[in-house]
Amino acid sequence: MIDKLIDLIADAVKDYAGEAVLPTFSVTVPAGxxxxxFSTGVAFGLAGPLKMAPHDIASEVAVRMRAHTDLIDRIEVVKPGYINFIMGRAFWHGSLRHIAERQTDYGKSDVGRGKKVLIEFVSANPTGPIHVGHGRGAVIGDVLARVMAASGYEVTREYYINDAGNQVLSLGYSVLNEYYKTNNIKPLSNTGEYRGDYVVSISGTLASMIPPAEINEQNIKRITEFSVKSVLGDETRALPNSSIKEALRSFNITFDNWFSEKKLYDDGSVAGIIEELNKRHAVKQEEGATWFLSTLYGDEKDRVLKKQAGELTYFASDIAYHVNKYKRGYNGLINIWGADHHGYLPRIRAALTALGYDADRLIVLFVQMVRLMRGDRPVAMSKRAGEYVTLKELVDEVGTDAVRFFFLQRSHESQLVFDIDLAKKQSQENPVYYVQYAHARISSIFGYALTKGWNVDAIEQRDSYVFTSQEKRLLAQCLIYPEVIRDIVAKGEPHKLTYYLVELVGILHRYYTDTRVVGDDQDTGQRLLLMNVVKIVLKNALDLLGISAPEKM
RNA sequence: GCGCCCGUAGCUCAGUGGAUAGAGCGUCGGACUUCGAAUCCGCAGGUCAUGGGUUCAAAUCCCAUCGGGCGCUCCA
Structure with a gap:
């Protein structure tokens, strides 16, 4: 319905000034x-090109709209150059009908037009349980995936498993040494760098997988593979409750694809990439190592692909991984990375460009750090020392819905302080309950209405009903929901959805305290229809956030 | 030193060219014999880090400075 208003404005602008100068503009629900x-600031966008005062332009546009306005009661041009609209009864009733008819589809669109998009997120090294910082990236990626899927994109969610190289090998040694220690065997010189309960758990189940006689350094690869599987959750005996997959599952996050780095080595992709770069004269040999000439493509310095010692770098396999994504035919690639990887992007872009791929199709969202506190005490986070708060622990303490909501209230590019004590204390008064309560409350109203003979599904909408200003405000907020979704997709900012919901719910709760919904009058039915529409929006939005919409709480 | 992000109410954070700068938590004070008080209403709290500039209009854009975080590995 807002689209109609936008079209009317656009037509008037074209009529007045021509299509060429039509700026992108939006319609907002004003504060006062x-x-x-509704209100628009189109005139401000036209002031530049037309070299006129915004107020004069607004007047001209408004005049041209007054001709065809069966949906609009009044148009006002105000102060600096706003055009304000007072909508008519037909508009409000049409809107109500529109949302009610679309139901679970309300807010969905096809702006993506079936474009294939790959969203890669979390991708934490399988060397230990995932922690709170990963959780933040996880929710951001997950919600972005949900929102884009609802907007007509064909979304694939992928987790890249770094199961090759020194990090996982170090895990293997850590487990092996733990095994030696508990069985009083003389330890090796390579003790691995990971400590923590999970290392003990894995070593405890090692003998059930590998015959004790074979548990030694010669079989470090097998031990490593077993350890990685345990951490990931593919081998459930060791860490049934704290594996990465279990932590993500309990956090309501799923993946379509778990992509193995090791596979890229095994099938020759990584070697092939170096060869291809070599063919394109983007490689040099120096000091016994093989370098990619990334400075030719805008990076600060050249980067090593193959070390002096002969082993390939993580960077080399990461190029292969990204090339693999392109080859799978995605139009859009989105990576959710920790902000500490910021300096890494130029070299990946350089490599993709050198190999003839359009690096602009790769978008990286950098998620800033999470600093953990317990009251005023900072919580030390050291994965290697086994000293950290895992995502699973946090979710068990605070709850999936609350943690998700909390992370989604912050812009991904702001660092945030997560006070565990506060989060636990707040779990009673967390904003997420404010939103969920509204949904439960409407359900409860419907239950009560039913005892009074009002069945929401059987009420007829009466177009003669005149909405109060609060009711119009409520409807207006419901009507901008699709705009919010569109905005989130365009800017990659899922946190806007929680703010939207808090605002919507605030209007609802105020309305509820001021107005008796289920009364003795015939207008009861019309108010119930309005509640139904609010409930639809709440449900749809909470679904996109991966947060439950309870009927009771 | 260079690059990226940040600096907004006591705390955690929204707002990133436009109408009196907002929310949650925290303080204090009010509202349930009637549809859910996990709610609502009110009070208090701001030189939007600082200084300059651009603009009809700046928390928002540009420059400088100060402060904080992250990165600048033949680590991943």
């Missing part, structure tokens, strides 16, 4: 009540 039901 005396600024109309």
């Amino acid at each position: 009540e005396d600024h109309g039901d």
